[in-house]
Amino acid sequence: MRLTLVGFGTVGQGLAQALVEKGGLFERRGLAFDLVAVADSRSSVVDVDGLDPASLIERKRSSGRVGESQQTALELIREVDSDVVVEVTPGNPKDGEPALTHIKEALRLSRHVVSANKMPLALHFAELTGMAGPGLALRYSACVGGGIPMLETGLACREAEEVIGIDGVLNATSNFILTKMQDEGYDYATALREAQNLGYAEADPTLDVDGFDASAKIVILADHLMGRDLTLTDVNPMRGLRDLTPQDMRRAKARGKAIRPLAVVGDRAEVGPKEVDPRSPLNVFGATNVAVFRCEDSGERVVAGSSGGGVATSRAVLRDLVAIARGWGRGRV
Amino acid sequence: MRLTLVGFGTVGQGLAQALVEKGGLFERRGLAFDLVAVADSRSSVVDVDGLDPASLIERKRSSGRVGESQQTALELIREVDSDVVVEVTPGNPKDGEPALTHIKEALRLSRHVVSANKMPLALHFAELTGMAGPGLALRYSACVGGGIPMLETGLACREAEEVIGIDGVLNATSNFILTKMQDEGYDYATALREAQNLGYAEADPTLDVDGFDASAKIVILADHLMGRDLTLTDVNPMRGLRDLTPQDMRRAKARGKAIRPLAVVGDRAEVGPKEVDPRSPLNVFGATNVAVFRCEDSGERVVAGSSGGGVATSRAVLRDLVAIARGWGRGRV
Numbered sequence: 001m002r003l004t005l006v007g008f009g010t011v012g013q014g015l016a017q018a019l020v021e022k023g024g025l026f027e028r029r030g031l032a033f034d035l036v037a038v039a040d041s042r043s044s045v046v047d048v049d050g051l052d053p054a055s056l057i058e059r060k061r062s063s064g065r066v067g068e069s070q071q072t073a074l075e076l077i078r079e080v081d082s083d084v085v086v087e088v089t090p091g092n093p094k095d096g097e098p099a100l101t102h103i104k105e106a107l108r109l110s111r112h113v114v115s116a117n118k119m120p121l122a123l124h125f126a127e128l129t130g131m132a133g134p135g136l137a138l139r140y141s142a143c144v145g146g147g148i149p150m151l152e153t154g155l156a157c158r159e160a161e162e163v164i165g166i167d168g169v170l171n172a173t174s175n176f177i178l179t180k181m182q183d184e185g186y187d188y189a190t191a192l193r194e195a196q197n198l199g200y201a202e203a204d205p206t207l208d209v210d211g212f213d214a215s216a217k218i219v220i221l222a223d224h225l226m227g228r229d230l231t232l233t234d235v236n237p238m239r240g241l242r243d244l245t246p247q248d249m250r251r252a253k254a255r256g257k258a259i260r261p262l263a264v265v266g267d268r269a270e271v272g273p274k275e276v277d278p279r280s281p282l283n284v285f286g287a288t289n290v291a292v293f294r295c296e297d298s299g300e301r302v303v304a305g306s307s308g309g310g311v312a313t314s315r316a317v318l319r320d321l322v323a324i325a326r327g328w329g330r331g332r333v
Numbered sequence: 334m335r336l337t338l339v340g341f342g343t344v345g346q347g348l349a350q351a352l353v354e355k356g357g358l359f360e361r362r363g364l365a366f367d368l369v370a371v372a373d374s375r376s377s378v379v380d381v382d383g384l385d386p387a388s389l390i391e392r393k394r395s396s397g398r399v400g401e402s403q404q405t406a407l408e409l410i411r412e413v414d415s416d417v418v419v420e421v422t423p424g425n426p427k428d429g430e431p432a433l434t435h436i437k438e439a440l441r442l443s444r445h446v447v448s449a450n451k452m453p454l455a456l457h458f459a460e461l462t463g464m465a466g467p468g469l470a471l472r473y474s475a476c477v478g479g480g481i482p483m484l485e486t487g488l489a490c491r492e493a494e495e496v497i498g499i500d501g502v503l504n505a506t507s508n509f510i511l512t513k514m515q516d517e518g519y520d521y522a523t524a525l526r527e528a529q530n531l532g533y534a535e536a537d538p539t540l541d542v543d544g545f546d547a548s549a550k551i552v553i554l555a556d557h558l559m560g561r562d563l564t565l566t567d568v569n570p571m572r573g574l575r576d577l578t579p580q581d582m583r584r585a586k587a588r589g590k591a592i593r594p595l596a597v598v599g600d601r602a603e604v605g606p607k608e609v610d611p612r613s614p615l616n617v618f619g620a621t622n623v624a625v626f627r628c629e630d631s632g633e634r635v636v637a638g639s640s641g642g643g644v645a646t647s648r649a650v651l652r653d654l655v656a657i658a659r660g661w662g663r664g665r666v
Binding site: 160300311 | 355358480482485489490492614618628630635639644651656
């Protein structure tokens with residue numbers, strides 16, 4: 001399958017690296033993926049006979065650019081004949097752009113889409129999934145849980161009964177910060193600084209610590225698994241971590257509880273730090289994600305793991321590509 | 334799809350009940366399942382136009398038999414034209430019979446098979462899966478994790494990388510007993526008695542507490558997800574719980590550890606109580622199951638839940654039936 005890759009940060013480079021390392025695995029399974037076009041925010045590169053992923057990574061690391069062309073991502077999507085557009089640009093909670101336009105244009109042109117960018121889905125889930133359909137795939141496993149197969153596990157849960165609610169720790173940065181505040185007695189600013197030093201938090205941590213990232217994820221989970229029609233602004237309240245103090249953590253502990261950055265959907269969706277029982281499956285530690293699916297008949301089902309950053313997230317993109325490759329023979333529009 | 338159901342204990346009755354309750358859900362999804370033949374160990378009943386599941390449950394509860402015919406399960410498999418044979422008889426770790434013969438005969442006759450009976454798979458995985466193939470399904474989600482989608486989550490994990498090891502708490506009865514010994518200071522016999530009183534353990538608890546059940550499950554996980562060719566006797570050592578004392582639990586606790594009934598596969602497979610870190614995802618409580626998939630690139634992925642008994646397990650059978658129904662249109666042999 002020929003891929004147009006839009007975005008070449010940690011996830012995009014993780015994907016390129018995997019295409020080098022996993023060639024043998026895919027070959028054994030009868031699958032082949034070729035990068036034919038790649039864009040980052042400043043440049044692009046095209047070769048319809050297939051680009052060499054290793055050289056792209058090297059050029060990006062040495063020059064800060066993936067290519068030498070000024071063609072934009074949108075132009076690549078329109079002009080390069082590829083089977084799948086992989087959208088891995090950074091998220092923008094305001095309007096989902098430019099990823100939203102990339103995804104719509106790709107689907108309009110009947111190209112399959114794999115998105116690791118969650119904001120277009122969290123803002124326009126029904127519209128985007130409505131543009132896809134039999135023979136035209138829009139997949140977005142990487143949007144929730146990094147590399148953890150949260151959507152896949154949730155889908156299995158709802159095959160034979162309804163998922164009636166979902167609780168999760170969906171932002172690893174926030175959980176890392178709260179774990180440090182709980183275990184080490186750090187204040188919020190110190191814990192955030194450590195998260196930044198270790199690469200778990202961005203220089204501007206707003207998306208993570210103010211709840212936008214977790215909100216986008218709980219919206220996607222609810223729309224995908226519970227048939228809801230929520231959008232980002234339906235998450236209410238959306239509370240962040242900035243006001244939490246070490247004293248709050250100690251008070252919770254004295255009550256035999258732990259505070260975790262929860263995202264919850266049942267009748268309504270909300271995000272914010274909340275107390276959980278120490279033995280709850282939601283009481284996970286460090287840069288970890290967990291989702292608990294409340295199933296109508298069979299109780300709670302839990303999926304969890306270390307969020308793992310760009311490499312792990314690129315594995316979720318690969319899973320989506322494999323799924324499309326397997327289904328492809330059964331009739332693409 | 335027309336179903337022949339072999340076995341009418343808690344899982345079989347749970348499935349029959351679900352066919353009553355979930356009719357609307359399946360109809361909305363364009364699926365239909367009809368029971369055309371059912372056998373328990375003492376009787377059977379056939380109606381090619383479809384049996385009424387509610388009356389079957391009622392007759393079983395009032396008379397101890399599902400029907401009035403003496404036709405055996407094997408005869409039903411051979412003589413009644415159905416699409417899927419659902420095998421939910423109790424497990425027999427010695428030779429997997431009679432389920433082994435049921436499954437082989439059904440596959441030989443090109444009937445899809447869904448098995449909740451793990452022993453035939455744990456004893457003859459390669460042979461049985463080799464008899465199935467494109468267009469002929471053998472599915473066995475209910476064999477591992479009760480209703481928890483363990484196999485499905487594991488399969489998602491290995492779509493884009495290898496699973497290099499699996500650790501699990503796979504027998505809920507054992508974990509219930511160890512939790513009671515740890516939390517309440519019970520000795521083994523008292524904890525077992527409570528498990529029996531609550532319906533978590535059979536009158537003869539051997540399969541659970543001596544490790545046969547967990548061994549069968551780790552073999553199926555390893556063969557299914559890691560491409561191994563293990564069988565039940567390859568699990569070595571297989572240790573049970575009978576020798577554990579409250580003192581062992583206290584000693585572990587003094588070292589800051591918990592003892593959990595683990596099943597592990599890496600280079601080799603073993604089963605037995607082992608110490609884990611209190612914050613390990615393997616440290617689950619009560620009648621709970623968990624599997625941790627060690628993924629080559631992206632780290633640990635965890636799936637867990639309450640094991641939930643017959644009703645939950647019947648939901649896994651239903652998931653398999655839905656998967657077969659969805660794939661059916663794409664060419665049955």
